Amino acid sequence: MIIRDARFLTSNTRVELCPPPDRPEYAFIGRSNVGKSSLINALTSRAGLAKTSASPGKTQLINHFLINEQWYLVDLPGYGYAKVSKTARAEWHKMINAYLQRRENLACVCVLIDSRLPPQTSDLEFMEKLGEMGVPFVMVFTKIDKQSASQTRTLIAAYLAKMSETWDELPRHFLTSASTKVGRDELLGFIDEVNQQLAAAAPGA
Ligand SMILES: Nc1nc2c(ncn2[C@@H]2O[C@H](COP(=O)(O)OP(=O)(O)OP(=O)(O)O)[C@@H](O)[C@H]2O)c(=O)[nH]1
Numbered sequence: 001m002i003i004r005d006a007r008f009l010t011s012n013t014r015v016e017l018c019p020p021p022d023r024p025e026y027a028f029i030g031r032s033n034v035g036k037s038s039l040i041n042a043l044t045s046r047a048g049l050a051k052t053s054a055s056p057g058k059t060q061l062i063n064h065f066l067i068n069e070q071w072y073l074v075d076l077p078g079y080g081y082a083k084v085s086k087t088a089r090a091e092w093h094k095m096i097n098a099y100l101q102r103r104e105n106l107a108c109v110c111v112l113i114d115s116r117l118p119p120q121t122s123d124l125e126f127m128e129k130l131g132e133m134g135v136p137f138v139m140v141f142t143k144i145d146k147q148s149a150s151q152t153r154t155l156i157a158a159y160l161a162k163m164s165e166t167w168d169e170l171p172r173h174f175l176t177s178a179s180t181k182v183g184r185d186e187l188l189g190f191i192d193e194v195n196q197q198l199a200a201a202a203p204g205a
């Protein structure tokens with residue numbers, strides 16, 4: 001897929017204030033600092049489209065971007081950041097739960113996972129929750145440029161082995177780097193595929 005056009009639409013905390021649910025939506029979520037905003041910039045080849053930061057907790061709102069006038073890409077605030085207050089964490093859960101439950105055009109959630117770490121409880125629990133809610137998702141491993149290919153292979157294999165303890169069928173997964181753009185075409189190809197399936201299934205198609 002070629003990204004001809006990518007623009008920022010809105011930032012807000014409430015699902016009712018999101019843009020009209022009139023096209024497929026793909027949401028990026030994962031632990032703070034995992035590289036959600038950076039990957040959005042890499043996918044769209046628009047540096048600075050989504051705000052990034054070396055310190056965790058940069059993205060605080062539900063940010064909508066419109067891609068090729070056809071689909072929405074959403075940058076969400078991260079979870080699992082230790083220095084966040086109890087109140088802030090409760091607010092995050094409220095906002096994200098409402099978004100996941102009520103955003104009717106949500107086509108797929110991309111759960112971003114740091115490729116350098118062993119399976120983290122917060123990621124495993126979040127994916128469990130998506131499964132219980134019946135929200136489709138894929139796993140997107142990030143920052144693979146930061147280690148050797150063999151380290152990545154070993155860690156991903158261990159991750160998938162861990163997942164197969166609780167999942168009968170493993171979700172699809174992608175290996176990515178916002179720095180080198182590895183995995184960009186695969187992820188965009190997947191989004192294209194889902195967009196086409198949804199269009200074919202839509203009434204009047
Ligand atoms: N080397 C490398 N660094 C990356 C990559 N992706 C992100 N980073 C760096 O990781 C840090 C966090 O990136 P962000 O994109 O802001 O992370 P985020 O997940 O949006 O973080 P929050 O909005 O705080 O939840 C920044 O310093 C990025 O430059 C990558 O693929 N490779």
Ligand SMILES: [Mg+2]
Nearest residue numbers: 036037058059
């Ligand atoms: Mg961010």
